[in-house]
Amino acid sequence: MNITNSIVTLLSVFAPLFSKPVWELAQTLITGAMLCQGLHTVAAILRKMGLQYEKTFCKYHRVLNRDKWSGLKGAKILLGMLVYLAVNLGIPIMIIVDETIERRKGAKIKAKG
Secondary structure (H helix, E strand, O other), X not given: OOOOHHHHHHHHOOHHHOOHHHHHHHHXXXXXXXXXXXXXXXXXXXXXXXXXXXXXXXXXXXXXXXXXXXXXXXXXXXXXXXXXXXXXXXXXXXXXXXXXXXXXXXXXOOOOO
């Protein structure tokens, strides 16, 4: 299955997070996740991509649990893309903070995490 050039361009900013072989697998998983309806498991994604009979299907599972890549770096790239898009489209950016996620103790503290 070929993905469109716009999706490839969009995903290419995440390529530096992965080694070349892992990036090939990650692109398949990301594309399949976008196309998948219902459960977004690795098995469901492989079925959607027509790879359910792939003999080395375990390599796709390793992308998520063993291969080296940084979810934090990926989140920073994604946030940068969203901010760039919002600024260029004139969409206001709201930053909302949930104070209950911070662990605090004390008798006078109302919002405890």
